[in-house]
Amino acid sequence: MKNNLKGWLYLLPAILFLGVFMVYPLIDVIVYSFEEGYNFASQTYTGTGIYNYSYVLRDPYFTQALKNTFIIVIITVPLSTGFALLISVGLSSIPKLRELFQTVFFLPYVTNTLAVGLVFMILFKKTAYTDGMVNLLIKVFGGEAVDFIGGPYWAKMFVMCFYTIWIVLPFKILILTSALASVNETYYKAAKVDGTRPFRIFGRITLPMIAPMIFYLVITGFIGAFKAYSDEVALFGTDLNAAGMNTIVGYVYDMLYGNSGGYPSFASAAAIILFAIVFTITCINLLLSKKSTVF
Numbered sequence: 001m002k003n004n005l006k007g008w009l010y011l012l013p014a015i016l017f018l019g020v021f022m023v024y025p026l027i028d029v030i031v032y033s034f035e036e037g038y039n040f041a042s043q044t045y046t047g048t049g050i051y052n053y054s055y056v057l058r059d060p061y062f063t064q065a066l067k068n069t070f071i072i073v074i075i076t077v078p079l080s081t082g083f084a085l086l087i088s089v090g091l092s093s094i095p096k097l098r099e100l101f102q103t104v105f106f107l108p109y110v111t112n113t114l115a116v117g118l119v120f121m122i123l124f125k126k127t128a129y130t131d132g133m134v135n136l137l138i139k140v141f142g143g144e145a146v147d148f149i150g151g152p153y154w155a156k157m158f159v160m161c162f163y164t165i166w167i168v169l170p171f172k173i174l175i176l177t178s179a180l181a182s183v184n185e186t187y188y189k190a191a192k193v194d195g196t197r198p199f200r201i202f203g204r205i206t207l208p209m210i211a212p213m214i215f216y217l218v219i220t221g222f223i224g225a226f227k228a229y230s231d232e233v234a235l236f237g238t239d240l241n242a243a244g245m246n247t248i249v250g251y252v253y254d255m256l257y258g259n260s261g262g263y264p265s266f267a268s269a270a271a272i273i274l275f276a277i278v279f280t281i282t283c284i285n286l287l288l289s290k291k292s293t294v295f
Contacts, residue, residue: 026275032264052265061241072160076161080164087105091173106171120163120234125149159235191205226278229250232250
């Protein structure tokens with residue numbers, strides 16, 4: 001009994017911190033999301049119901065933000081994880097230079113996001129004075145210049161996904177390289193004695209051994225991609241609705257502080273919808289990871 005009490009006392013600061021800064025704000029947001037006609041100045045509302053949710057789901061800015069977010073998630077999470085795995089396997093084959101290349105690949109992760117976004121904007125942006133370095137390369141190979149920042153939707157989405165993959169890739173490379181280094185060499189030696197081919201070794205030994213880490217990166221990748229906002233601002237500026245590149249988090253921010261701000265109830269409803277989406281996808285990924293571990 002004393003040991004249990006002592007354990008709870010050790011956990012008390014963490015429980016209080018989580019309660020004040022996570023549980024209470026979540027409950028507060030849920031309450032806000034059901035208060036209709038909420039007035040921020042007078043702290044009053046006209047009634048309760050699901051009008052805020054219906055308004056948000058019918059708002060074209062939200063549906064566009066939802067579309068953009070899902071495209072970013074669907075494209076960037078699998079590609080970034082796949083590229084990170086390939087690069088990590090390559091780094092593992094050159095142990096003498098592995099630490100050097102790990103540092104090189106990790107540099108974009110510790111660089112300021114807005115600074116990296118500015119570089120990307122300079123590379124891709126087409127202006128009256130220059131077409132940008134990327135367009136110059138396209139012209140060299142006989143193509144036509146494209147305005148990737150202010151042009152068609154597919155071009156802007158391409159830059160957005162490219163930029164997102166570039167930003168998240170270093171962290172995933174570092175994690176997967178560490179996971180590969182932790183695999184017991186005995187398995188590889190036994191496979192080589194049996195004359196097993198490299199691809200079969202990778203599929204039968206390497207992937208199962210690092211599968212938990214891959215699922216961890218996929219889950220955190222989904223969560224991070226759904227929370228995307230600063231990356232879009234770095235490339236397309238603060239008026240993301242005008243650029244057609246807003247995300248769900250950006251929509252929440254606009255409802256609170258943007259040009260259409262002052263509507264915390266609508267922002268809360270959008271935030272709860274985002275929470276429900278992320279929670280559902282996370283649960284599905286966790287179930288899939290458990291099944292893969294069992295089999």
